[in-house]
Structures are given as C-alpha cells and as structure tokens.
Amino acid sequence: MTLIIDGYNLLHASGVFGAERGPRGFEQSRLALLDLLADLLGPDATKTIVVFDAVNAPDGLPGRHVHRGLRVWFAREYPDADSLIEELIDDDNAPQSLTVVSSDRRLQAAARRRRASAVDCEGWLAELRARSRRRDDADAKPAEPSPYDVEAWKRYFGL
Secondary structure (H helix, E strand, O other): EEEEEHHHHHHHHHOOOOOOOHHHHHHHHHHHHHHHHHHHHHHHHHHHHEEOOOOOOOOOOEEEEEEEOOOEEEEEEOHHHHHHHHHHHHHOOOHHHHEEEEEOOHHHHHHOOOEEEOOHHHHHHHHHHHHHHHHHHHHOHHHOOOOOHHHHHHHHHHO
C-alpha cells in the first residue's frame, strides 16, 4: 500500500510549526512534520511519499530525497504540489492500494476517480496518533509491583 501525503496541507492540519518565521521557519516546520510522520508511521514510512510545493523549498535541496524512510518530493517542475500528486495518482498501476492524504477536494476527487482511497488530513492524523498511542500502550512494560502487592501475592499463593 502506497501513501501519498499533501505535505503543506497536512502541516497546517497538524499544528507542527517551527519557531522561526520565513524560509527558515518553513524548513523547520517541514522537518518537524517529517520527523512526526516517521515516528508515527514506523516501518510504513518507506511506503510513503510526502509532496510539498516547491515555492518554499530550501535552496540547494534536491527535488527528491529520503528523510528517515519517507520519500520527500518538491514539485519543482509543477505549478503546485497538487499537480504532482494528481500525476502520481494517474500514473499509479495499482490505485486500489493507494491512499491520498489531503483535505483538498480536488485531490480527493482525483483519487476516487481512480478508485484510490482519499482521507482528510485531520481525521487521518488523529487516527494515526491514536494508533501510535495504542501501540505504545501495548508495548509498555507493566508497572513493578509494590512491596505490599508482593506480600499480598505471597500470602495468596501460600509462599
């Protein structure tokens, strides 16, 4: 299953922003979002493409690179990220296994035309965060019993 994420759309939905303003702030915000996604997606990060508009892309950064397993693409030769995402949807040879994460109705319609899944940024991120919390809770080591609990269990088992 491939996941295509409308980067700035998700960035605004996530509330993850860098401390600075201007181009450096955009860069910090993008990195914070990518780190969040890599943490939340875990191994599924390698099946993910995050697309950003190229207007605010850092100078000298390639149009495509990998960040902690995530494929990050800047829409350098396109008018906007939406145009690149639409092309990715159209070119996908198995659109039924494709999920597009964007609150943009244009992209959601393009995904549905190809029978791909389209999900809203806010709902998708909330579900991803909830799934991550459930996974963390399941992996958490149980609390050590207190001395009182140990004595109670010893009495219960006649030890």
